[in-house]
Amino acid sequence: MKNIKYALLLLCLCFFVCCEEDLQNQQLVIDSITKEPIADARVRLFKVESNGIWAPSTEELLEIIYTDEQGKYAFDYLINYPDELYRIYVSADTYFNITSGQTYPRKKLVELDPEGYLKVHIVRRDTTGVITCSFSGYQYHEFSGNKIDTIITDAYRANLLGRYRFWVSPQNEYYDGQDSIYIPRHDTIFQEIIF
Numbered sequence: 566m567k568n569i570k571y572a573l574l575l576l577c578l579c580f581f582v583c584c585e586e587d588l589q590n591q592q593l594v595i596d597s598i599t600k601e602p603i604a605d606a607r608v609r610l611f612k613v614e615s616n617g618i619w620a621p622s623t624e625e626l627l628e629i630i631y632t633d634e635q636g637k638y639a640f641d642y643l644i645n646y647p648d649e650l651y652r653i654y655v656s657a658d659t660y661f662n663i664t665s666g667q668t669y670p671r672k673k674l675v676e677l678d679p680e681g682y683l684k685v686h687i688v689r690r691d692t693t694g695v696i697t698c699s700f701s702g703y704q705y706h707e708f709s710g711n712k713i714d715t716i717i718t719d720a721y722r723a724n725l726l727g728r729y730r731f732w733v734s735p736q737n738e739y740y741d742g743q744d745s746i747y748i749p750r751h752d753t754i755f756q757e758i759i760f
Contacts, residue, residue, distance in 0.1 A: 592639055593675070594608065594632045594657070594677060595674070595675070595676055596676070596677065597677060598724060598750055602635050603632060603657050604635075605632060605658075606631065606657035607629065607630075607657070608630050609626060610627045611625060611626055611627060611651065611654070612627055613651065624666075628640050644670060651668070652666035652667060653669045661677065663677065680723060680751065681722070682718060682719070682720055682748075682754070683746065685757070686715075686716045687716075688760075694709065695707060695734050696713055696733050700728070701727025703727075723748055724748065726745050726748070728742035728745050729742035731760065744756075
């Protein structure tokens with residue numbers, strides 16, 4: 566009886582591993598967090614040509630297609646792999662794009678990171694000089710004047726947790742935001758910072 570339980574457990578484990586490998590080999594564009602398919606994502610296929618050791622490689626656009634409702638894509642261009650090198654670039658609304666290229670067909674599955682938005686109202690009434698701020702080291706902003714009262718909105722990768730940090734010069738003052746801010750998926754979080 567014990568051997569049957571172990572055999573069934575091993576069979577289930579093999580099934581899940583095979584399903585994961587099968588997913589990696591599908592021409593599919595999915596959300597990196599929810600693993601749901603992304604419809605209408607734009608997929609561009611490029612052929613990479615090497616120009617020698619000392620010259621950078623060039624890329625020739627071969628085809629542009631869009632994913633279907635299940636996030637699947639298929640190229641009409643006849644791929645000559647492994648004799649030639651290909652890359653795909655993928656973009657979709659409210660997602661961060663794959664802009665550096667992904668080797669194809671070695672890697673067919675594309676996972677796009679969803680955007681989240683942070684809208685911040687920053688107020689500092691007694692400043693003369695320059696305020697530099699950033700959210701966890703991303704997207705620096707700089708303000709100057711006698712009083713600061715401004716609103717900024719930035720896009721970040723969803724599921725990011727961080728805090729704002731401020732530098733005030735020429736006073737050389739440093740402020741670290743007290744509260745951690747969570748960036749939601751496809752949503753906007755509002756934060757007011759008065760210091």
